[in-house]
Amino acid sequence: MSRSRSDLIAETLEDEILRGRFAPGTRLDETKLAEEHGVSRTPLREAFQKLAAAGLIEQQPRRGVFVREVGAVELLEMFEVMAEIEAACGRLAAQRITDAALADLDAANARCRAAMEAGESDAYYRENEVFHHLIYTQSGNRFLAGEAARLHRRLKPFRRTQLHLRGRMAQSMAEHLEIVAALRAGEADRAASLLRAHIAVQGEKFHHLMAGLRAAE
Amino acid sequence: MSRSRSDLIAETLEDEILRGRFAPGTRLDETKLAEEHGVSRTPLREAFQKLAAAGLIEQQPRRGVFVREVGAVELLEMFEVMAEIEAACGRLAAQRITDAALADLDAANARCRAAMEAGESDAYYRENEVFHHLIYTQSGNRFLAGEAARLHRRLKPFRRTQLHLRGRMAQSMAEHLEIVAALRAGEADRAASLLRAHIAVQGEKFHHLMAGLRAAE
DNA sequence: AAATCGTTTCTTGTATACGAAAGCTTGACT
């Protein structure tokens, strides 16, 4: 199950898109990118197909490929789905999680707290990711965990700014503790609800953020 | 947003794979398929990238592409995710569904009942699909609806045999009615639970089916 | 007789070349 050439190109391209090197709506020049990667157009076009399937770019026949604009509506929808998927992970994890994994969650939360108290939002962000990925895998459903990770990654650029909002870190921290408690108690419904709310608030914050940006224009 | 050539090839290929023309594990011959579609290898390879991204085929570098084997475990995982996604659709739909859509659901169920009483499992299957797709769209979340439809399609070949199981149609029918009742009442949690159970039973039935097949070998 | 190494052939991966379509520029006409 080794990786092929166009896979690598697709990965780096995906990374560059998500990291914002190419603004939404930008046309991706085949020839330019080809020589940038030191290959011909062929492997690049194959990489494009992958990105198109993943929904990151849009191919307009005879026009070229463009970085997809994700509108505010679609973004909110994706946050909503993320909330539901994490809820599902939590529901299943509550029934299946191991003691070792619970300990890992505690550890991640301890590091979260340390980061919060130090006011290091970047560190908090990293540990927060660890926390959530642990829950994905503890769903005991590799397919679900994969889908969760995929969407999580997709939303990453839009989640980044969230933690700088006033008081969000502390609230997030408190929610984490409640979530772990529910998982430890094996309360599936409660774990699901807590996780849903925990993620949904990101969508709402994002909504407010967008509204603010719009008003500032 | 028109469709390109390799898109069409990818679609037909996906269809042929899901319909079982190519057994899992089969190697897909580029040249053979190319001349079968009357094109060169290039557009075919581009179609392969899409299918690989969708997880239907696996590309082994310098070896070729193979139809992916979906093991029983992964299949059960996918059913579990389907259950959770449909539950999410139901939860959201309960808050957002229109009267017109409720009427459509009633109509679909009426056609389901007719098919059941006539013992036409194929017709039941079709109307059952209509019913579920209505719920997807009524989630009011196009992204979620898309993901639901994608997974639904992916599981189609494995759901097909389900309805022939003794008494499944009648039970399914009864569940549909309960689901609509919950949606009409706007009871989000109940709609979600009912849908989750409604789909989960398919996974279990499938599980039994698999066990039966294994034992029969 | 079996095993191993070399050769040959087949297939994949990539480059390049060519045809076609879309957009832009230029020029003519109203």
Next chain:
DNA sequence: AGTCAAGCTTTCGTATACAAGAAACGATTT
């Protein structure tokens, strides 16, 4: 001066040619 059309340029889509790797086959050796 503005608008429309025709040609020109650019870029996409596809075919084809070529290179490299993998598998199969055979020959030689132990």
